[in-house]
Amino acid sequence: MTSLATYFSMGGYGGFVWPAYALTAVVMVGLVVVTWRGLKAREAELKALQELMPGRRGRTHEAQDQ
Amino acid sequence: MNRLAEIIRRDLRLALRQGSDSVMVVTFFVLTVVLFPFGLGPEANLLERTSAGVLWVTALLASMLSLDRLFLADYEDGSLELLALTPTALELLVIGKVAAHWLTTGLPLIVAAPVLAVLLHMNADGFATLLFTMLLGTPTLSLIGAMGAALVLGARRGGVLLSLLVLPLYVPVLIFGVGAIDAAVQGLPAKAQLLLLGGMLVAALPLAPWAAAAALRQALE
Amino acid sequence: MHRFANPMRFVRLAAAIQPWTAGVTLILLALGLYFGLFDSPADYQQGESVRIMYVHVPSAWLAMAAYSTMAFASGVGLVWKHPLADLIAKAASPIGAAFTFVCLVTGSLWGKPMWGTWWAWDARLTSMLILFFLYLGHMALLNAFDDPTRGTKAAGILALAGFVNIPIIKFSVDWWNTLHQPASVSKVGMPTIDPSMLLPLMLMGVAFTTFFVTVLLIRVRSEILAAKVRAIRLNQIHSAPGAISGELVGESPR
Amino acid sequence: MTEGPLSSTFSADGLACVRGERVVFAHLEFRLTSGEALFLLGPNGSGKSSLLRLLAGLLKPAAGRLAWDGQPVAEDREAHAARIHYVGHHDAIKPVLSVLENLRFWARLHDPEAGDARAQAALERFGLWHLRSIPGKLLSAGQKRRLNLSRLLAAPAPVWLLDEPSVALDKASVRTLEAVIAEHRAQGGMVVLSTHADIDLPDAGTLYLDRFAPRPAEAAEAWI
Numbered sequence: 001m002t003s004l005a006t007y008f009s010m011g012g013y014g015g016f017v018w019p020a021y022a023l024t025a026v027v028m029v030g031l032v033v034v035t036w037r038g039l040k041a042r043e044a045e046l047k048a049l050q051e052l053m054p055g056r057r058g059r060t061h062e063a064q065d066q
Numbered sequence: 067m068n069r070l071a072e073i074i075r076r077d078l079r080l081a082l083r084q085g086s087d088s089v090m091v092v093t094f095f096v097l098t099v100v101l102f103p104f105g106l107g108p109e110a111n112l113l114e115r116t117s118a119g120v121l122w123v124t125a126l127l128a129s130m131l132s133l134d135r136l137f138l139a140d141y142e143d144g145s146l147e148l149l150a151l152t153p154t155a156l157e158l159l160v161i162g163k164v165a166a167h168w169l170t171t172g173l174p175l176i177v178a179a180p181v182l183a184v185l186l187h188m189n190a191d192g193f194a195t196l197l198f199t200m201l202l203g204t205p206t207l208s209l210i211g212a213m214g215a216a217l218v219l220g221a222r223r224g225g226v227l228l229s230l231l232v233l234p235l236y237v238p239v240l241i242f243g244v245g246a247i248d249a250a251v252q253g254l255p256a257k258a259q260l261l262l263l264g265g266m267l268v269a270a271l272p273l274a275p276w277a278a279a280a281a282l283r284q285a286l287e
Numbered sequence: 288m289h290r291f292a293n294p295m296r297f298v299r300l301a302a303a304i305q306p307w308t309a310g311v312t313l314i315l316l317a318l319g320l321y322f323g324l325f326d327s328p329a330d331y332q333q334g335e336s337v338r339i340m341y342v343h344v345p346s347a348w349l350a351m352a353a354y355s356t357m358a359f360a361s362g363v364g365l366v367w368k369h370p371l372a373d374l375i376a377k378a379a380s381p382i383g384a385a386f387t388f389v390c391l392v393t394g395s396l397w398g399k400p401m402w403g404t405w406w407a408w409d410a411r412l413t414s415m416l417i418l419f420f421l422y423l424g425h426m427a428l429l430n431a432f433d434d435p436t437r438g439t440k441a442a443g444i445l446a447l448a449g450f451v452n453i454p455i456i457k458f459s460v461d462w463w464n465t466l467h468q469p470a471s472v473s474k475v476g477m478p479t480i481d482p483s484m485l486l487p488l489m490l491m492g493v494a495f496t497t498f499f500v501t502v503l504l505i506r507v508r509s510e511i512l513a514a515k516v517r518a519i520r521l522n523q524i525h526s527a528p529g530a531i532s533g534e535l536v537g538e539s540p541r
Numbered sequence: 542m543t544e545g546p547l548s549s550t551f552s553a554d555g556l557a558c559v560r561g562e563r564v565v566f567a568h569l570e571f572r573l574t575s576g577e578a579l580f581l582l583g584p585n586g587s588g589k590s591s592l593l594r595l596l597a598g599l600l601k602p603a604a605g606r607l608a609w610d611g612q613p614v615a616e617d618r619e620a621h622a623a624r625i626h627y628v629g630h631h632d633a634i635k636p637v638l639s640v641l642e643n644l645r646f647w648a649r650l651h652d653p654e655a656g657d658a659r660a661q662a663a664l665e666r667f668g669l670w671h672l673r674s675i676p677g678k679l680l681s682a683g684q685k686r687r688l689n690l691s692r693l694l695a696a697p698a699p700v701w702l703l704d705e706p707s708v709a710l711d712k713a714s715v716r717t718l719e720a721v722i723a724e725h726r727a728q729g730g731m732v733v734l735s736t737h738a739d740i741d742l743p744d745a746g747t748l749y750l751d752r753f754a755p756r757p758a759e760a761a762e763a764w765i
Contacts (some may be wrong), residue, residue, distance in 0.1 A: 042512035146630020153623035221431035
C-alpha cells in the first residue's frame with residue numbers, strides 16, 4: 001500500500017505529473033469523441049437526405065451519362 | 067506606375083475629405099499613452115524604463131484601428147471589383163492602398179511619438195532611434211495588416227477577427243522595435259535591431275501584397 | 288467530374304486505414320505510458336517531474352507538425368485547387384490547437400516545480416503561446432464566413448502567411464528571451480536524455496503522430512460528407528422548389 | 542479606335558461555373574465576333590451574373606476555357622482586363638469625390654493615357670456634364686448608374702460586359718444606352734449583357750442559360 005502511495009506521490013511531484021497526464025488524456029479522448037460524433041452526425045444526415053430522395057437521384061448518378 | 071500614383075492620390079483625397087481617420091488614430095495613440103502614468107504611477111524612473119514598450123505597443127494598437135476599413139469601403143461599393151479588373155497587377159494596387167494608409171495613419175503616429183516620449187521621460191538618446199524604428203516598423207505593420215484586412219472581407223465580426231489574425235504576426239516588429247530603443251537608451255549599438263526591422267520590411271513588401279491580393283481575389287469570387 | 292478527384296474514394300480509403308492507425312496508436316500509447324510512468328528512471332536533477340516531458344514534448348512536436356501539415360495542405364489547395372487539401376488543412380487546425388494547449392498547460396505544470404512559477408517567459412513556451420494564437424486565428428477565420436469554401440480559402444492564405452512568419456517569430460522570441468532572461472529563474476532546459484528516457488519519449492512521439500493521423504482522417508471524412516450534404520441540399524433548392532426541399536434545408540441535426 | 546485587327550473573336554468552350562459547391566452551368570459555349578452583341582437570358586439563379594463575372598475574369602471557370610482570337614484568356618490576365626469593361630450591380634462611386642473625379646479615376650486606372658476630353662464627352666453623352674463638380678453622395682440612383690456607364694466611353698475597351706445596365710435608368714437614358722451600344726458595335730465593339738427590362742439591340746444574339754443548367758445528378762456531382 002505504501003509503495004503504491006509513494007508511486008502516486010511521484011517523489012512529491014504527483015500534484016504536477018498526474019494533472020499533466022490527466023489533461024492530455026482528457027484532450028485526446030475529447031478530440032476523438034467530438035470528431036467521431038461529428039462523423040456519425042454527418043453520416044446520419046446524408047443517409048436521411050438520400051432516403052428522402054426516392055429514385056430520382058440517390059446513388060444512381062454514376063449510371064447516368066457523364 | 068501611373069496607376070500606383072493614381073490610387074495613392076485617390077485614397078489620400080478620400081482620407082482628406084472624409085477626414086477623421088488620421089485624427090482618430092493619433093488621438094487614440096495619445097490618449098492611451100497618457101493612461102499609462104495613471105496606471106503605473108508618475109514615477110519618472112519607471113515611466114522612462116517602460117517608455118519604449120508603451121509607445122510601441124500603443125502605436126501597434128493604434129495602427130490597427132483603421133485597418134478593417136482599408137478594403138471594406140471599396141468592397142462594399144463595388145470599387146474593389148473594378149480595381150481587380152484594372153489592367154495591372156492587383157498587388158501593385160494593394161501597395162498603393164497600403165502606402166496611402168500608411169501616409170494617413172503611420173506617418174501621424176511617427177510625428178506624435180516624440181512628443182509622447184517626452185511625456186514618458188524617455189532618455190533623449192533614444193529619440194532618434196525611436197523615430198527610426200517607427201519609420202521602419204510601421205510600414206511593415208500596415209503591410210501585414212493589409213493582408214489581414216483582405217482576409218476578413220465579408221467575414222462576420224471582421225474587426226475583432228482582424229486583431230486576432232494580425233497581432234501575433236506583429237510580435238517580431240514589436241520585439242525589435244523596442245529592442246532597438248532600449249539598446250540606444252543604454253548606449254549600446256542598435257544597428258542589428260534596425261537592420262532586422264529593415265529586413266522584415268523588405269520581406270513584407272513583396273509577400274504581404276501578394277497574400278493580400280490573393281485574399282482579395284478570393285473575396286471577390 | 289473533371290478536376291475533383293473522387294472524394295468518396297478517399298472516404299473509403301480513410302475508413303479502411305483508420306482501424307490500423309487507431310490500433311497502432313493504442314499499442315504505442317500503452318507501451319509509452321508503461322515505459323514513461325514505470326520503467327524509466329527519475330531525472331537526477333528534476334526528479335519524478337521529468338515524466339511530464341513524455342506528454343509535454345510530444346505535444347509540442349505535434350503542435351508544430353500539425354501546423355506544418357496545415358500549411359502544406361493549404362499550399363497544395365491554393366496552387367492545385369484540390370478541395371481535399373483544403374479540407375485536410377481545415378481538419379488539422381483544431382487538433383493542432385488542442386495539442387498546443389496541452390503543451391502550454393503541461394509546460395506550466397512542469398514549470399511550477401522546476402522554476403517555482405507557473406509561467407515563465409521562456410522562449411519555447413512563449414513561441415508556443417503565439418502559435419496557439421495563430422491556431423485560434425485560423426480557426427476563427429475558417430468559421431467566419433457564410434460560405435464555407437470562402438472560409439477554407441481565406442484560412443489557407445492565413446496558414447501560409449503564418450508558416451512564413453513562424454521562423455521569424457521564433458527567432459525574435461529567442462532573441463528577446465536571451466536579452467530579458469531574469470536571473471532568478473534557473474534555466475532548466477531539457478534534461479540530457481538518457482536512452483532509458485529516450486525510449487518512452489519516442490514511443491509517445493510516434494503514438495501522438497498516429498493519433499493525429501487517425502483523428503485527421505475521421506475529420507476529413509466528416510468534412511467530405513458535410514460538403515456532400517450541402518451539395519445535395521443546394522441541388523434541391525435549385526432543382527425542386529417547394530415544401531419538401533424547404534423543410535430539408537431548415538433542419539440541421541448537429 | 543483602338544481595335545487592332547479588324548475583327549476579333551471572343552469565345553467560350555465547355556465553360557462550367559461552380560458557386561458555393563454547386564454547379565451553376567456547364568458545357569457552356571458561345572462565339573462572339575467584333576460588332577456582335579449577346580443577350581444573356583434565364584431565370585434567377587441560372588448564372589447570368591456569374592457568367593459575366595467569369596467573362597470579366599473575376600471568377601475562374603471550374604472547367605472549359607475562354608479565348609480571345611483563339612488565345613486562352615487565362616494566359617494574360619492583364620491583357621484581358623485591358624480589353625473589357627465590366628458594369629456590375631454596384632456603381633463604385635465614392636460619395637466624397639465629384640462626378641468628374643470619380644470618372645477620371647476609373648478612366649485613368651483603366652488607361653493611364655485616357656484624356657479628359659473623353660471623360661467630358663462621356664459625361665455629356667450621359668447628361669452628367671453639368672453635374673461634374675457635384676459630389677457622388679448627392680447623385681440619385683439613376684445618375685449614379687449613368688456615371689458608372691460613362692466609364693464605358695471615358696476609356697476605350699472592345700468588350701463591354703453589362704450586368705443589368707438598365708436598372709434605375711429612365712426611358713430616355715435607356716435609349717441613350719442603346720445608342721451608345723449601337724455606336725460601340727458599329728466601331729467593332731462587342732457587348733454581352735443581361736437585362737430584365739427591355740433593351741433593344743438590333744440583331745443581337747441570345748444565350749439561354751437554363752439550357753446549360755447541369756442535369757440534376759451533375760449539379761451535386763461537384764462533391765460526390
